[in-house]
Amino acid sequence: IGIRDPVSVPMHAGREQPEPERRLSPYQAPDTPLIPHEKPSHPVPADAPLRTWNDCGVVAGDIQSRERRVNPLYRHQEDLRHALGQLMVKEDDLLWNIEVLSRDLRPFNPGVQGSDSSDTLFLHMIMDAREGIIAYDTDLRCILWNTFMEQLTGIPAADVLGRREFEMVPALRDAAANLLLVQALSGKTVESSDISCHIPVSGKQAWVRLILSALRDSKESVIGVICIVQDTTARKVMEYALQTTILQLMESEEKYRSVFNAKNDPLILIDTAGRTILDLNNATSDLYGYTREEFFSLPLTSLFTEPEKYYALLDRQAPGIRLFRQRKKDGTIFPADISYAYFELKSRLVLILSIRDLSAAYQTADALRLANTKLNLLIGVTRHDVINNLTVLMGYNDLMQHTVKDSKSLEMLKKVESALQAVHRQIEFTREYYNLGVKSPVWQNICETSTRAYSQFITTIAFTCDTQDLEIYADPLLEKVFYNLFDNAIRHGESITRINIYCVREGPDLLLIFGDDGEGILPENKERIFTRGFGKHTGLGLFLTREILAITRVEITETGEFEKGARFELRIPAGLYRFVDSGNLLKMSGSETMNLRA
Template structure:
């Protein structure tokens, strides 16, 4: 029975998941609502498979996975989440997840798929473990034998040897003399007696590919080796030759002793045959794994290309890429990736850099039709990656979906406005009755209850009024906005009098029209919680191809404990929504925000603007005055 750990912060999903997974009796499921708590007690129990949600408090699913892998834990890991963004999938697989399954749909079908993936992941890990164990046994066997062993393939490359072989042939520590069979034969020139005869005998053995040989090698320093070799076969096909050497220096060379030695050799031969039979089985297992991974690559519905980083030549692809571009596999293999783009230079610059973020390009099909795509890639290679695996996403229909979503949001906000109006009316009635009741009693206990009720009503009204400001979030299309103009306009609404220095030059960003609300919330947080804020600044720096806007004040700052929670919905002393909604506004156009200040010295909010989402445009006249230190005066 499989032992499975299922982690999700939704208890109801844990219970239904446990019920479905244990239904066929093949597994026992341990559930937890916190990855953090499981990590703290890790090591008390071993699991065959781990299932985890992505978005969870304190430690999310990918952080949970990365922590386990950093500890050397290779338990199969499945991300099971409602988040379907492609970057989440890529991050999960890059972190070492075995599978990624998105929640949604009919529970029976969904958990049937999850059950299948659990069993498949457990089976694959068991196979890998068996292979590792077999390889370990093979290496230990080679190193424990008294003979020097060397294996070469049909091309002459030496693929396996043990330490005894190096000692017997007095090979230098760097092993440079045995890179291949020819180099090793030359290395023996000054060691063996009658080198021409030695070389001739090896050529005879090589000529008889499937033969078994036995002979004696005499050395110039008086040593004598017995040499035995036989063909290395796989599936009845000769793939190389195994050489075995035993030092028989000082032994009686009589026929009797030779006969005994030959019998011992025959026994060793049988052992080697058994060992290499196991090795052949291991190779077949590796081949099966390669076929499985190849099947996943070929059957994936997303188009993938394998490209040389140096030449941009397409080396391999899956069927989905053929369907997307209209080329046959043979035609694709004659093309370079740059030839698919309408802007080859920009296309190449992205792939030759180190940035693997999603970027939009315009590609052309075989029939000449141009369409937008998003391209992401993963690099492979030691030190200097030479192979790129590209993931292509056709985004032609995204605009249609965005328009439909925007229309739905308009209708939804209309309904919310009506509902909000009705709720506020009823809330006013409730607060009115509260006032009437308070005027009719002097009972202290009842007045305390009425005061609590009034505070609850006021909180509800405050939150409803606050959400009204975000009715238009995501409804209107993003647009180019000058940072200095937007920030200065937001600052002018504040009721405090402090110097504000805005040095962002002429940067314009592509953002949701509610960008001004982001800066308003940052200013509001400084004045509400900064305690001693006397100056505020907004500057920018370059971070590779991106730009980082830095918002700073000289107040008390944010404690380390709060840094990881300030952007969570409901966290804070006021509505708990300001910074949460600010992050959501920025994320509409792929911008991110973090707090990186030092507690006691003020806040430092860093807004990262990705390449393509900013430009330098002329600064509006009314915003130029904020290039110097300014004060906004208002009655407090």
């Protein structure tokens, strides 16, 4: 650094030197004045010899010689003290001039060392900032490229300093970022949108955002541009992931909505805590007559004719199917089979109802029941007329047997009588089943029903029922089922002495056993006995028994051993049997027992 005195004589350490070449920083205004300094009042002669302490020795007794030697020493010591003071003044001048030269450049020039710790701290803050900082001079040549920019682009500062704007990152120039530099030079603060740029050196693809403003000196003169570079790659990646997720959610919701609305059965989602409707499909509005908006402000109890059952449904928290009577907007009451289940949605328990309107099914059932009733009425009238005519035929046949003496004719008349009696028995048998399927199934106690059937026989065969309070859901003709089983045992059991009814659990089903200790059934006849017309009597007893039980999906099979007794198993599906008293014990298939509750 050249320091000029007021008379433009270059000085260095108090000695005249050849004037060095004036080298000011290209970032410093050329007219920046330098701080003048004073020349020393007693400069040290250039040809002054170098003195040593040996030159200052004193010989005893030679006072004049001593004074001659000491006096020049004092003068030389004074000159040295004065020269030292001048050097200290020059050092202060140098530091002051450096401060002036770097006053505007220190924040942007990493090569300049500050005069105090605060300047050094400021320099480190710029270089270690977590955002890119670039500075340009008025010719738009780079004068600062901090550490963050080196890490972002992979380009060291030495390769960038002095180059034109965005020369090393052409993608920014292609994005018209150079136009922002021009605006910043005019004194404006401008920002760019997110720019996708490819870094040729590193091959990286990044997103950046630029904030540019004018770089000013202490006199507020524009001396360049400062550019803040924000790396927005992570944010763009997150935005893209978020947009992708949103699109997926929208697509998923669209699929859910399509499936939800395409469902023919009405569906309702209910918040069990707030007891409010969360969502419903179009079929729900069509069924009840309310609009979607009306449903969201509607108390759900208004849909149920029995609100207490609705509250029990909310508190149940277990899936199932139940029959409810529902109310439409116009007040119409209709039966509905409601399937319900529970699931968690956003940390809250949600109840979903699938509603199936049974009005059409009930109307069909009523129509069938009415048709069956009328058909039975017709059959009853017809049966009555047929029996009357059979009675007449049997009367005439009996008269003919008393008047005809020919043996062959009498034999033929007896065969006619036998045939007429068979027809009469079959017609009378159908009288007992004319209500088959007409009435709805009901819960019936096994011991009570079987005891009533057994009481219709006069027999010495012992009978026990060990099912106590067991009830099954069956057709009202269940008593006729037990009557046919007793009739079959008494007619064909031969050596039978006792009949027992009990039940065992087999998986979810219940086996109701009707067993005896009689002759049993041949293996080849175990299935044939349930076919129509098989047997020595009417051939309809066990056939109709199976049909009655099939109405409520109860199966019957014969599993006994021949010559050890017959064993009829009635398999009752889960849900079609119950125990009124929870204290009953069931016999298991082995020696175990288990408690089966209603």
